[in-house]
Amino acid sequence: MAMQERAVRTRKSLIHTAAAVFAEEGYAPSSLTTISKRAGVSNGALHFHFENKKALAQAVEDEAADTVRRLVRPADRAGTSALQALVDATHGLAECLLDDIVVRAGFDLGSERALGPEARLLSAWREWVEETLRRAEAEGQLAPGVSPDDAAAAIVAVTVGFEVLARDDPHWLAERRIAGFWQLLLPGIAAGYGPVRARPAAREGECSRAEEA
Amino acid sequence: MAMQERAVRTRKSLIHTAAAVFAEEGYAPSSLTTISKRAGVSNGALHFHFENKKALAQAVEDEAADTVRRLVRPADRAGTSALQALVDATHGLAECLLDDIVVRAGFDLGSERALGPEARLLSAWREWVEETLRRAEAEGQLAPGVSPDDAAAAIVAVTVGFEVLARDDPHWLAERRIAGFWQLLLPGIAAGYGPVRARPAAREGECSRAEEA
Numbered sequence: 411m412a413m414q415e416r417a418v419r420t421r422k423s424l425i426h427t428a429a430a431v432f433a434e435e436g437y438a439p440s441s442l443t444t445i446s447k448r449a450g451v452s453n454g455a456l457h458f459h460f461e462n463k464k465a466l467a468q469a470v471e472d473e474a475a476d477t478v479r480r481l482v483r484p485a486d487r488a489g490t491s492a493l494q495a496l497v498d499a500t501h502g503l504a505e506c507l508l509d510d511i512v513v514r515a516g517f518d519l520g521s522e523r524a525l526g527p528e529a530r531l532l533s534a535w536r537e538w539v540e541e542t543l544r545r546a547e548a549e550g551q552l553a554p555g556v557s558p559d560d561a562a563a564a565i566v567a568v569t570v571g572f573e574v575l576a577r578d579d580p581h582w583l584a585e586r587r588i589a590g591f592w593q594l595l596l597p598g599i600a601a602g603y604g605p606v607r608a609r610p611a612a613r614e615g616e617c618s619r620a621e622e623a
Numbered sequence: 624m625a626m627q628e629r630a631v632r633t634r635k636s637l638i639h640t641a642a643a644v645f646a647e648e649g650y651a652p653s654s655l656t657t658i659s660k661r662a663g664v665s666n667g668a669l670h671f672h673f674e675n676k677k678a679l680a681q682a683v684e685d686e687a688a689d690t691v692r693r694l695v696r697p698a699d700r701a702g703t704s705a706l707q708a709l710v711d712a713t714h715g716l717a718e719c720l721l722d723d724i725v726v727r728a729g730f731d732l733g734s735e736r737a738l739g740p741e742a743r744l745l746s747a748w749r750e751w752v753e754e755t756l757r758r759a760e761a762e763g764q765l766a767p768g769v770s771p772d773d774a775a776a777a778i779v780a781v782t783v784g785f786e787v788l789a790r791d792d793p794h795w796l797a798e799r800r801i802a803g804f805w806q807l808l809l810p811g812i813a814a815g816y817g818p819v820r821a822r823p824a825a826r827e828g829e830c831s832r833a834e835e836a
Contacts (some may be wrong), residue, residue, distance in 0.1 A: 438651040448778070553810075560803030566797070567784030574783050582780070590773030591780070597766075598810040 421459045423449050425473055428466045429515035437519060454466040467519050474516020482538050492546035493574050493600055497592050500569060504583040507573055517573050536566050553601050634672045636662050638686055641679045642728035650732060676703060680732050684743040687729020695751050705759035706813055710805050713782060717796040720786055730786050749779050766814050774812050
């Protein structure tokens with residue numbers, strides 16, 4: 411039991427260390443030796459948990475995708491309009507990208523050629539944005555003629571863009587940047603602009619909660 | 624003279640080959656040997672033109688930035704409103720990113736950690752977007768309360784996002800995608816939406832022209 415617990419902790423530590431190394435150096439130049447040394451485990455222990463660097467990257471993406479799923483769950487709860495859920499979730503994602511190295515690395519890995527197009531985090535985010543815009547349409551929240559598909563594309567592209575630009579300057583993920591984007595986009599997409607706030611409705615620190623869980 | 628001409632041609636060929644290799648493999652894993660072999664020149668000839676991989680990457684970024692400068696020039700000409708110039712230039716940039724491997728590689732290199740934050744192409748694009756939005760504000764084209772800074776950030780982020788997403792699926796840079804984004808954004812930023820078209824006012828094939836020049 412204690413051994414199993416230790417194994418779980420080692421696996422978790424390897425994922426977090428790999429995320430930090432990928433985020434600092436990029437995926438391609440990162441070496442498994444650097445990761446195992448920094449995590450304070452032997453190369454053998456690393457290979458017990460992860461067959462190769464790709465498997466480790468996939469574990470980072472999976473953990474990041476789990477965090478994002480936890481992040482959008484409260485936004486989906488009854489009583490929150492679909493558009494407000496979108497606004498809140500983009501703020502939550504920006505906060506996670508700033509605070510949680512695994513989410514940041516998971517998002518970065520999504521544009522990694524070596525891993526192929528099956529990036530888990532970006533797909534999970536994109537699917538949720540698309541679904542939520544279809545819900546907004548069904549709830550009559552979209553302005554006449556707005557294509558949920560175009561709106562989803564713009565929102566996904568802008569979140570990817572902010573994340574890439576924030577690698578050099580974290581201000582790109584500041585709350586006022588995200589709110590500024592929504593202030594410009596909402597008049598074009600929302601049927602009734604009034605009830606949707608460009609700043610998040612509730613700041614529940616999704617990222618910190620996710621880390622505590 | 625013939626020798627000088629040949630040197631110019633070799634330099635150009637190395638830049639184009641490097642762009643193709645960077646775009647396919649990513650900057651970090653690309654080797655100078657692969658590039659010189661594919662360009663059909665010796666390692667010695669490569670080193671005569673470029674001290675190292677970073678110098679070659681900077682030459683790719685410089686050539687890409689020149690193309691983008693040529694691309695925005697007609698959009699800046701008298702008679703085009705600042706907002707229409709922005710719409711037209713984003714369409715032109717998307718076309719260049721699809722058709723011109725040097726522009727695509729130059730843009731990719733902008734998010735390359737190893738090259739530091741001085742990415743020439745992305746800075747050139749960002750500065751032009753910011754300037755043009757200030758011009759739009761001065762010309763009274765922005766809706767009341769719209770911050771040119773927020774609008775520039777949204778436009779730069781969305782172009783970066785589309786480019787990153789298009790690495791796996793070029794449809795992200797399709798004309799209808801770019802037009803869809805503008806259709807959603809224009810109501811929020813333009814004082815008079817009417818005169819600005821989400822599709823480009825004039826398709827002059829900037830990229831093809833730039834290549835012929």
